[in-house]
Amino acid sequence: MTKTALITGASRGLGAALAEALAPTHHIIAVARTTGALEELDDRIKAKGGSATLAPMDITVPDAMATLCRGIHDRWGTLDLWLHTAIHAAPLSPAHFTDTRDWEKSIAVNATATSVLIPYITPLLSPESQAVFFDDPRAGEKFFATYGATKAAQIAMAKSWQAETVKTGPRIHILTPAPMPTATRARFFPGEDRDALANPADEAARLLGELSL
Template sequence: MTQKIALVTGASRGLGSAMAEQLALRGWHVVAVARTVGGLEDLDDRVKRAGLPGAGGLTLAPMDVTTDDAMRHLCRSIHDRWGGLGLWVHTAIHAAPLAPAGHIDPKDWDKSIATNTRATGMLIPMVEPLLRAHRGTALFLDDPQAGKPFFGAYGATKAAQIALARSWQAETAKHGPRVMIQTPAPLPTATRARFFPGEDRARLADVQAEAARLLDLL
C-alpha cells in the first residue's frame, strides 16, 4: 500500500473539515468522521470541485466518536482495507455554552466529558496499532481556555484531553507513534463565534491557510 491514509475525527466543520480537505488535495485518502452528514457531503463536494490532479479521495464515515462499537468497527475496517494509518487528526469537540462553574448544566457537563475526554481515551488504544503499522503521526489541537471565567465545562474537559495526549506523547517518544500537539491561531469558526460573539472576525486567521500551516509542520 503506497497511498497515504489519514483519519480525521470531527471532519464536518471548522478546522477539522479544512484539515480533511487539505489532506485530500495533497494526495491523502481521508477517512472523515463526523456526526453531521451534510457537513461531510459539503467536504466531499469541495474536494471534487477542486479537481486537482493527484488529489486523494474521501471515505465519509457519519458516526459519533462517543459510540465505542462504531469507532471500533471503523478502526477494524481501516486495518482490513489499508493495514494502518499514516495520520490521525483529532478535532472532534463538544463546545458547551459558557456558564459559571456553579451553574453548569449537567447534560452539557456529561456531553463535554463524553466527547472531549472519554472518547479520546477510548480512541487512542484503537488507533495506536494502526499508526504503529505505518509509522504514523497523531495530531491533537490545543485550545488553552482552562481556568478562564465561564469556560469550566469546555476548558476542563479540553485540558484533560490534552493532558492525556501529552502522556501518550511521552510514552511513545522513543518507539512511536509520533504524537504532536499544536495550538492553532484563532479562527472564525462556529465554535469560536459561540464563545466570543461580536468579535471582529476579519482579524482572525483563514481556516484553510491555518490547516495548510499545521499540515506543513508534519
C-alpha cells in the same frame, strides 16, 4: 501507495480545512456526525482531485469506533496520520452554574471519546505514523469551567501518550491553532470581528507545515 489520513471531527471548521489541505496527497477518512456536511466536504475533496471515505459516526459510541477501526484495518492495514479535531463546546457559564447535561456531554466528547480512540487507533499506527491533537488552553479562564476542564483532560491524555512513545513511535503532536472563525469560537465570542481571525485554510496549511509529511 496513497497515504491515509483519519480526521475525527472533519465536517466543519479546522477538521474540514485539514481534510482539504491533505486531499492532494492523502486518502481522507472523514468522521463526523453530520452527513450533509461530510458530503459537501467530499465534493470539495473530489474537486481537488482527491478521494475520501465518509464515516458519519458519533465518536462517543465505542461500538461505532470499533467498527470504524476494524474497517480501516481490513481495507488499508495502517494509518499514516490521525488528526483529532472533534470537540464539544459547552455554553459559557459561571462555574457555580455548571449544567449537568453540558458537563456530561463535554466529558463524553472531549475526554472519554479520546480515552477510547487512543487505544482503538494505536494498533493502526506504525512507528512512523503521526497523531495530532489541537490545544485550546482555556482551563482556568472565567466562564470556561466545563469546556476548559474537559479540553485540558483531552490534552493531558495526549501529552502522556506523547511522552510514552518518544522512543517507539508513533509520533504524537500537540499543536495550538490561531483563533479562527469557526462555529465553536462563535459560540464563545458571538460579537467578535470574525474578519480579524485566521483563515481556516491558511491555518491548516501552517499547522500541517509543522509535521513531517
